[in-house]
Amino acid sequence: MRNHPSEGVVRWVRDERGAPSPPNVSEGEPERRKLRFGAKALVTNDDGVLLVRERHDDGSPFWTLPGGGVEPGESLSECLSREIAEEIRCRAAVGKRVGRLVYRHTSRPATTVYTIFDATLESEPAPNPSERILDYDWLKPTELLSTTLEPVERFIERSVAEPDGER
Numbered sequence: 001m002r003n004h005p006s007e008g009v010v011r012w013v014r015d016e017r018g019a020p021s022p023p024n025v026s027e028g029e030p031e032r033r034k035l036r037f038g039a040k041a042l043v044t045n046d047d048g049v050l051l052v053r054e055r056h057d058d059g060s061p062f063w064t065l066p067g068g069g070v071e072p073g074e075s076l077s078e079c080l081s082r083e084i085a086e087e088i089r090c091r092a093a094v095g096k097r098v099g100r101l102v103y104r105h106t107s108r109p110a111t112t113v114y115t116i117f118d119a120t121l122e123s124e125p126a127p128n129p130s131e132r133i134l135d136y137d138w139l140k141p142t143e144l145l146s147t148t149l150e151p152v153e154r155f156i157e158r159s160v161a162e163p164d165g166e167r
Contacts, residue, residue, distance in 0.1 A: 032109060033104075033109045033110055033111050034108075034109060034110040034111070035110075035111055035112075035113070036069050036070075036110055036111070036112040036113070037069070037070050037076070037112065037113050037114075037115075038067060038068050038069040038070050038076075038079060038083075038112050038113070038114045038115075039067050039068075039070065039076040039077070039079045039080035039083065039114060039115050039116075039117060040064070040065040040066065040067030040068075040080070040101070040114045040115075040116050040117070040152075041065055041066045041067050041080055041084060041092060041094070041116075041117060041118075041119035042065060042098055042099075042116050042117065042118055042119065042159070042160070043065075043066070043092070043119050043120065043121055044160065045138060047138035047140075048138040048139045048140040048141065048143070049065075049138065049139055049140075049141060049156055049160055050065070050066065050121070050125070050136060050137075050138055051063045051064060051065060051136065051137055051138075051139055051144075051148065051152075052064060052065070052066045052087060052088060052125075052127065052133050052135070052136045053127075053133070053134040053135040053136065053137070054087075054132050054133055054134065055132040055134065056106075056107045057107040057108055058107050061134060061147060062147045062148070062149055063137075063139075063144070063145050063147055063148040063149065063152070064148070064149045064152050065116065065152055065155075066083065066084055066087050066088055066125075066136075067079075067080050067083045067084070067087075067114065068083040068086075068087070069112060076115050076117070077094045077117065080092070080094050080117055080119065081094055084119070084121075086128060086131050087127075087128055087131045087133045088121075088125035088126060088127060088128065088133060088136060089125070089126040089127075089128055090121050090122060090123040090124065090125055090126065091121075091122040091123065092119045092120060092121050092122060093119065093120045093122065094117050094119050095117055095118035095119060095120070096117065096118055097115055097116070097117055098116050098117060098118050098159060099115075099116040099155060099158075099159055100113060100114065100115055100116060101113075101114050101116060101151040101152065101154070101155045102114070102151060103149060103151050103152075116155065116159075141156050141157060141160045144156065
Protein backbone atom coordinates (compact mmCIF):
# COMPACT_ATOMS: atom_id res chain seq x y z
CA MET A 1 0.00 0.00 0.00
CA ARG A 2 1.33 3.43 -0.90
CA ASN A 3 1.55 6.30 1.56
CA HIS A 4 1.03 8.94 -1.11
CA PRO A 5 -0.57 8.78 -4.58
CA SER A 6 2.50 10.24 -6.28
CA GLU A 7 5.00 7.85 -4.69
CA GLY A 8 7.47 6.36 -7.12
CA VAL A 9 6.47 8.85 -9.80
CA VAL A 10 8.94 11.31 -11.26
CA ARG A 11 7.45 14.44 -12.79
CA TRP A 12 9.03 17.22 -14.80
CA VAL A 13 8.12 20.76 -13.82
CA ARG A 14 9.18 24.16 -15.11
CA ASP A 15 10.89 26.34 -12.55
CA GLU A 16 10.76 30.02 -13.39
CA ARG A 17 11.69 31.35 -9.94
CA GLY A 18 14.70 33.57 -9.53
CA ALA A 19 16.69 31.03 -7.51
CA PRO A 20 20.12 30.00 -8.83
CA SER A 21 20.03 27.29 -11.48
CA PRO A 22 22.41 24.36 -11.81
CA PRO A 23 25.42 25.06 -14.05
CA ASN A 24 23.89 23.31 -17.09
CA VAL A 25 21.03 25.85 -17.43
CA SER A 26 21.45 29.23 -19.15
CA GLU A 27 20.85 32.29 -16.97
CA GLY A 28 17.28 33.67 -17.21
CA GLU A 29 15.99 30.56 -18.98
CA PRO A 30 13.32 28.51 -17.17
CA GLU A 31 14.67 25.08 -16.41
CA ARG A 32 12.94 21.75 -16.40
CA ARG A 33 13.34 20.19 -12.99
CA LYS A 34 12.65 16.62 -12.02
CA LEU A 35 10.12 16.44 -9.17
CA ARG A 36 10.98 13.55 -6.86
CA PHE A 37 9.57 12.18 -3.62
CA GLY A 38 11.43 10.74 -0.66
CA ALA A 39 11.49 10.13 3.08
CA LYS A 40 13.73 11.36 5.88
CA ALA A 41 14.03 10.27 9.52
CA LEU A 42 13.73 12.50 12.55
CA VAL A 43 15.70 10.54 15.14
CA THR A 44 16.14 12.24 18.50
CA ASN A 45 17.60 11.38 21.89
CA ASP A 46 18.98 13.29 24.89
CA ASP A 47 22.01 14.32 22.80
CA GLY A 48 19.89 15.98 20.09
CA VAL A 49 18.87 15.20 16.52
CA LEU A 50 20.70 12.65 14.37
CA LEU A 51 22.22 14.26 11.28
CA VAL A 52 24.40 12.62 8.65
CA ARG A 53 27.24 14.34 6.82
CA GLU A 54 26.85 13.61 3.14
CA ARG A 55 28.39 14.77 -0.15
CA HIS A 56 26.64 16.67 -2.96
CA ASP A 57 27.19 15.46 -6.54
CA ASP A 58 30.02 18.03 -6.80
CA GLY A 59 31.75 16.56 -3.71
CA SER A 60 30.98 19.38 -1.26
CA PRO A 61 29.85 18.16 2.19
CA PHE A 62 26.58 18.99 3.92
CA TRP A 63 24.54 17.84 6.94
CA THR A 64 21.02 16.47 6.61
CA LEU A 65 18.55 14.05 8.14
CA PRO A 66 19.08 10.40 7.09
CA GLY A 67 16.92 9.23 4.20
CA GLY A 68 16.53 9.60 0.47
CA GLY A 69 14.44 9.12 -2.64
CA VAL A 70 11.65 6.63 -3.08
CA GLU A 71 12.03 3.91 -5.71
CA PRO A 72 9.16 2.80 -8.00
CA GLY A 73 6.64 0.60 -6.16
CA GLU A 74 8.12 1.43 -2.76
CA SER A 75 6.13 3.05 0.06
CA LEU A 76 7.61 6.02 1.88
CA SER A 77 8.18 3.97 5.04
CA GLU A 78 9.84 1.18 3.02
CA CYS A 79 12.02 3.81 1.37
CA LEU A 80 13.09 5.18 4.74
CA SER A 81 13.93 1.74 6.17
CA ARG A 82 16.01 0.94 3.07
CA GLU A 83 17.79 4.31 3.07
CA ILE A 84 18.70 4.05 6.76
CA ALA A 85 20.07 0.53 6.21
CA GLU A 86 22.10 1.72 3.20
CA GLU A 87 23.34 5.04 4.60
CA ILE A 88 24.10 4.27 8.24
CA ARG A 89 23.93 0.46 8.25
CA CYS A 90 21.28 -0.03 10.89
CA ARG A 91 17.66 -0.98 11.19
CA ALA A 92 15.07 1.50 12.32
CA ALA A 93 11.52 1.47 13.59
CA VAL A 94 9.68 3.98 11.40
CA GLY A 95 6.95 5.81 13.29
CA LYS A 96 4.36 8.38 12.33
CA ARG A 97 4.67 11.15 9.78
CA VAL A 98 5.78 14.37 11.48
CA GLY A 99 6.12 16.77 8.56
CA ARG A 100 7.45 17.58 5.12
CA LEU A 101 10.25 19.57 3.59
CA VAL A 102 11.10 20.55 0.04
CA TYR A 103 14.69 20.55 -1.16
CA ARG A 104 15.62 22.29 -4.41
CA HIS A 105 18.87 20.62 -5.45
CA THR A 106 21.61 22.97 -6.62
CA SER A 107 23.91 20.38 -8.21
CA ARG A 108 21.27 18.93 -10.55
CA PRO A 109 17.90 20.04 -11.94
CA ALA A 110 15.68 18.30 -9.38
CA THR A 111 13.42 19.16 -6.48
CA THR A 112 12.59 16.53 -3.86
CA VAL A 113 9.58 16.59 -1.56
CA TYR A 114 10.54 14.66 1.56
CA THR A 115 8.05 13.27 4.06
CA ILE A 116 9.61 13.26 7.53
CA PHE A 117 8.90 10.35 9.87
CA ASP A 118 9.66 9.95 13.54
CA ALA A 119 12.09 7.01 13.78
CA THR A 120 14.05 5.03 16.35
CA LEU A 121 17.35 3.32 15.55
CA GLU A 122 17.85 -0.28 16.63
CA SER A 123 21.66 -0.06 16.64
CA GLU A 124 24.51 2.47 16.58
CA PRO A 125 24.92 4.23 13.20
CA ALA A 126 27.90 3.27 11.01
CA PRO A 127 28.37 5.70 8.08
CA ASN A 128 28.58 4.05 4.65
CA PRO A 129 31.07 5.93 2.42
CA SER A 130 29.84 4.07 -0.68
CA GLU A 131 26.52 5.91 -0.11
CA ARG A 132 28.42 9.23 0.20
CA ILE A 133 27.84 9.28 3.97
CA LEU A 134 30.96 10.67 5.64
CA ASP A 135 29.91 10.92 9.28
CA TYR A 136 27.03 11.36 11.69
CA ASP A 137 26.46 13.39 14.82
CA TRP A 138 23.81 14.13 17.43
CA LEU A 139 23.28 17.89 17.40
CA LYS A 140 21.15 20.14 19.55
CA PRO A 141 18.64 22.14 17.44
CA THR A 142 20.40 25.32 18.60
CA GLU A 143 23.84 24.01 17.58
CA LEU A 144 23.32 23.02 13.94
CA LEU A 145 26.37 23.44 11.72
CA SER A 146 26.58 26.06 8.97
CA THR A 147 26.62 23.36 6.28
CA THR A 148 23.25 21.94 7.38
CA LEU A 149 20.84 22.08 4.45
CA GLU A 150 18.65 25.14 4.92
CA PRO A 151 15.25 23.34 4.60
CA VAL A 152 16.45 20.72 7.13
CA GLU A 153 17.57 23.46 9.52
CA ARG A 154 14.19 25.23 9.20
CA PHE A 155 12.33 21.95 9.78
CA ILE A 156 14.35 21.15 12.92
CA GLU A 157 13.96 24.68 14.30
CA ARG A 158 10.20 24.56 13.67
CA SER A 159 9.55 20.99 14.76
CA VAL A 160 12.07 20.03 17.43
CA ALA A 161 13.10 23.13 19.31
CA GLU A 162 10.67 24.36 21.92
CA PRO A 163 10.60 28.02 22.93
CA ASP A 164 13.45 27.50 25.38
CA GLY A 165 15.56 25.94 22.61
CA GLU A 166 15.35 22.39 23.94
CA ARG A 167 13.07 19.50 23.13
